[in-house]
Amino acid sequence: MQPALRHRIAWTVAATILAIVFLTLPAIMPARAAVKIQEVVSEKGVKAWLVEDYTVPIISLRFAFRGGSTQDPVGKEGLANLITTLFDEGAGDLDSDAFQIRLDDAGAEMRFSASRDSISGAMRMLADERDEALGLLKIAVGQPRFDQNPIDRMRAQIVAGIVAGARDPGRAAAVAWRKAIYGDHAYAREDEGTEATLAAITQEDLRTFHHDVFARDNLFVGVVGAIDAETLKRELDRVFGDLPEKAKLAAVGPVVPKLDQELDVTYDLPQTSLTLAYPGIERDDPLFFGAYLMNHILGGGTFTSRLFNEVREKRGLAYSVDSSLINYDHASALVISTATRSDRAADTLKIIRDEVKRMADGGVTAEELAAAKKYVIGAYAISNLDTSGAISRTLVDLQMGDLGIDYIDRREAIIDAVTLDQVAEAARRLLTAAPAVMVVGPELPGGE
Secondary structure, eight states: OHHHHHHTOOOOHHHHHHHHHHHHHGGSOOOOOOOOOOEETTTTTOOOEEEESSSEEEEEEEEEEEEOOSSOOOOTTHHHHHTTTTTTTTBTTBOOHHHHHHHHHHTOOOEEEEOEEEEEEEEEEEEGGGGHHHHHHHHHOOOOOHHHHHHHHHHHHHHHHHHHHTHHHHHHHHHHHHHHTTTSGGGSSSSTOOOOHHHHHOHHHHHHHHHHHHGGGEEEEEEEEEEOOHHHHHHHHHTTTOOOOOOOOOOOOOOOOOOOEEEEEOOOSEEEEEEEEEEOOTTTTTTTHHHHHHHHIIIITTTGGGHHIIIIITTTTTTEEEEEEEEEEOOOEEEEEEEEEEHHHHHHHHHHHHHHHHHHHOOHHHHHHHHHHHHHHHHHHHHHHHSSOOOHHHHHHHHHOOOOOHHHHHHHHOOOOOOOHHHHHHHHHHSSSOEEEEEEESTTTOOO
């Protein structure tokens, strides 16, 4: 029997119960209408936003480095995604089994993920196990081993998912959509990579990516829980202080999505998926909140939106239909999506277009705007401040968006100040352009 397996079998019932309690506590913490955020800066200049909370003896830490899959070298797509699977597969003088044993003994959770624009990590730990847990995070972040056996194992798992996904029409459509919308920009590439690009990735590629991206000037940290500011300063330097001072990111330019086109991905399916992309709006644009409320009324409000009412409630054409404002670091868009019976796809698409035109031409009513304001103000705490993990994620997001440490306090007044004219102006700006349209399913009668 392998030592790691024998160790796990020897765990006590008490340790298991403790782990269950630990994992459950953050989920039952009440939503917070307000939080007190402190900015903490360590001696080495590592900055974090902290919310002290001693309700339960838990610390949630989240961090992110700018530079996700856009930093994958051409021909080695999937590098960012692969590297996130390896940080807990051996670090420092601990191989994969030894690292996992120590992490289990500390009763801590550690996870990493990659997006187009960033690499994120999170750890949740008992306050009493902070020293051990953060010691493991230090070597995971600063001294990952990238041993060949874990590389091969994790790469094989990713490839298996890619092979399985190749039979999924939705996945094939998503690949085609990105290429059509983003052209030769990095956003058009496949985040998980392909069998060929993953096979080309070496240990040296992983080490180079780690060195170039994981740097202190490129780091955003949010911490929530049973830890004070002075202690956090020391821990920030312990965990992150030995990282390179400056990141070496490849330049990524802005891209305007290619609209006014139709993409037909033909499959013999009983249901047709529809996606429409309109111009987006930058997060720092003065009209952003006008567009945000407009989108909520159009399709972001789910059960109360105009699209939901017209497509589902009145006609029963789809189970759901929604619209979203998408904001990446280098592109933005307003995207509408739904799925309907293939023989009703043309009708559904026409109804969506008609509703968009009605919004663009006439804006919204005072009653709609008041209801939207009430909802988006009230829902923020439930969506972003209901657990320690959600708060730590929000702290990082606010920093990366450069929204200011007082954003949560200011947000309600900003939303309340939005006028009908601003919503109407946002609707005209975003919804009068000819959209990109993707149809996944049987070809529409007569084309579209």
